[in-house]
Amino acid sequence: MNDISPLALITGANRGIGRATAIELARQGHDVIVTYRSHPDEAAETVSAIESLGRAAAALPLDSAQVADIARFADDLRTMLEQSFGGAHLDVLVNNAGFGADTTLATTTAEVLDDLYATHVRGVYLLTQAIATPSEGVPLIADGGSIVNLGTGLTRFVHVGRDAYAAMKGAVGVLTAYWAQELGPRGIRVNTIAPGPVETHFSGWVGNEQVRQVFADGTALGRSAAAEDIAGVIASLVQPGAAWVTAQRIEASGGYRL
Numbered sequence: 001m002n003d004i005s006p007l008a009l010i011t012g013a014n015r016g017i018g019r020a021t022a023i024e025l026a027r028q029g030h031d032v033i034v035t036y037r038s039h040p041d042e043a044a045e046t047v048s049a050i051e052s053l054g055r056a057a058a059a060l061p062l063d064s065a066q067v068a069d070i071a072r073f074a075d076d077l078r079t080m081l082e083q084s085f086g087g088a089h090l091d092v093l094v095n096n097a098g099f100g101a102d103t104t105l106a107t108t109t110a111e112v113l114d115d116l117y118a119t120h121v122r123g124v125y126l127l128t129q130a131i132a133t134p135s136e137g138v139p140l141i142a143d144g145g146s147i148v149n150l151g152t153g154l155t156r157f158v159h160v161g162r163d164a165y166a167a168m169k170g171a172v173g174v175l176t177a178y179w180a181q182e183l184g185p186r187g188i189r190v191n192t193i194a195p196g197p198v199e200t201h202f203s204g205w206v207g208n209e210q211v212r213q214v215f216a217d218g219t220a221l222g223r224s225a226a227a228e229d230i231a232g233v234i235a236s237l238v239q240p241g242a243a244w245v246t247a248q249r250i251e252a253s254g255g256y257r258l
């Protein structure tokens, strides 16, 4: 492995925005560790795509909704960094893993709220803690590193049916500011990228031309978004040119619902 390449960890990178980000960061010179929850075959494809760009890559399983799995993952990550990446530290953490829930105030159950919280808030919190401020051992992210949390445009505009999901992402925005303050003395930047609607499995409209057109009509730039549109913004945010940007929520929506 090349020990001078920057190293990124991206959760939920077997598909969607996570995969596109992994490939974009590899294109820009990063080695990349990706996580997957239930699609090891897709994760292997992401790894191959990164390796074909001449960068080192590896995949680890992670279900960030399970507290015990985050601890297991952090141990496995530490071992992987020592054994396969020459003792390197992460330079980039992208907290990307997530899912949506289409329920309203009238229909959301306690179980839906718990599931959303477990992945989008507790999972993001405990994983970042395990990597940036572990109770034992040195931090797994280097001083001067960059953390990007995935938020959503839904914290600015309203789509009926997304209130519970959007509220969890609102919490991520709050955590971003607090972590930027706490980790700032170590030179670690923390930001939120808030995508508008993006054509991935998450949103359930892959290949649906009618939905694509609806979103295009509501977007200043006049088209709907693909995962690569978000990947480019995330990648630009972790570059040295963005070194003075921290604690920000940056919307990447092409100007949706202005």
Ligand SMILES: NC(=O)c1ccc[n+]([C@@H]2O[C@H](COP(=O)([O-])OP(=O)(O)OC[C@H]3O[C@@H](n4cnc5c(N)ncnc54)[C@H](OP(=O)(O)O)[C@@H]3O)[C@@H](O)[C@H]2O)c1
Pocket: 011, 012, 013, 014, 015, 016, 017, 018, 035, 036, 037, 038, 039, 040, 062, 063, 064, 065, 066, 095, 096, 097, 098, 099, 100, 119, 123, 150, 151, 152, 153, 194, 195, 196, 197, 198, 199, 200, 201, 202, 203, 227
């Ligand atoms: N697509 C949009 O319109 C949109 C808009 C705004 C924000 N976002 C946010 O962007 C992020 C990526 O979404 P996407 O659109 O790329 O969705 P996607 O294509 O469905 O990918 C989601 C990824 O997250 C993983 N994942 C889900 N729950 C997990 C958990 N509990 N633990 C670990 N991994 C988990 C999935 O793993 P498996 O496939 O292996 O299960 C998958 O790799 C999410 O945080 C989402 O909330 C998406």
